Amino acid sequence: MLLDQITDKWSILILAVLCPGPARFNAIRRALDGITQKSLTQTLRRLERNGLIVRRVVASSPVAVEYAVTPLGHTLKEPFAALYGWTVRSLADVKEAQAAFDGRMNEAA
């Protein structure tokens, strides 16, 4: 499903990093704390294949590779922002629900 392709662990975060402007491989890597070089490569490939970002090789020495969000990629910004906004607004409610749930579990035990 297409939803699976964009709701994975890193895609949304990479898009967020690239939205303000293009960035290079290791810059993205540093921005996303905790991602491995392998996962980053794989996720960038999938994003590129789906037409959400473009990969541009700058023939300098040493070689530089820039990733940038495409127009199609930019149309995802709004839905992602809606989702992210919800998590921010609802974090307190969710934590409260979790505490209540965990409390019920403990009293049952």
Place this chain on the structure above:
Amino acid sequence: MLLDQITDKWSILILAVLCPGPARFNAIRRALDGITQKSLTQTLRRLERNGLIVRRVVASSPVAVEYAVTPLGHTLKEPFAALYGWTVRSLADVKEAQAAFDGRMNEAA
């Protein structure tokens, strides 16, 4: 991260099933083709723990268990709809990008 909790494989689909009205375990299971009983149980538990759905046991014989979306859960409808709407609107563009990408790969080989 909270995003991971709601962008997993089934949560969004279960919410969609329950949005029109409450449903029972096996009804949800039948509605979601391909989910195992284990995954359904686990996902329902997480949704319940996060306060997005409620579990209600009807003391009949045999026992009936109903799941329903909470007010908090309903606030997720809009962000989810935005995301799902994007996939519907963009499916053609994504497929085109994929074909182009795969074409470039083959010509390189």
Place this chain on the structure above:
DNA sequence: CAGAATCCTCAAAGATACTG
């Protein structure tokens, strides 16, 4: 009916080393 418990596997993620 609505699960809990158990076993199993396989694909994704991590670690490590190497390269143009």
Place this chain on the structure above:
DNA sequence: CAGTATCTTTGAGGATTCTG
């Protein structure tokens, strides 16, 4: 710098069996 290649690990998910 921007990856590729390999190996290993782990844990999510599937299949199956059992139960109040």
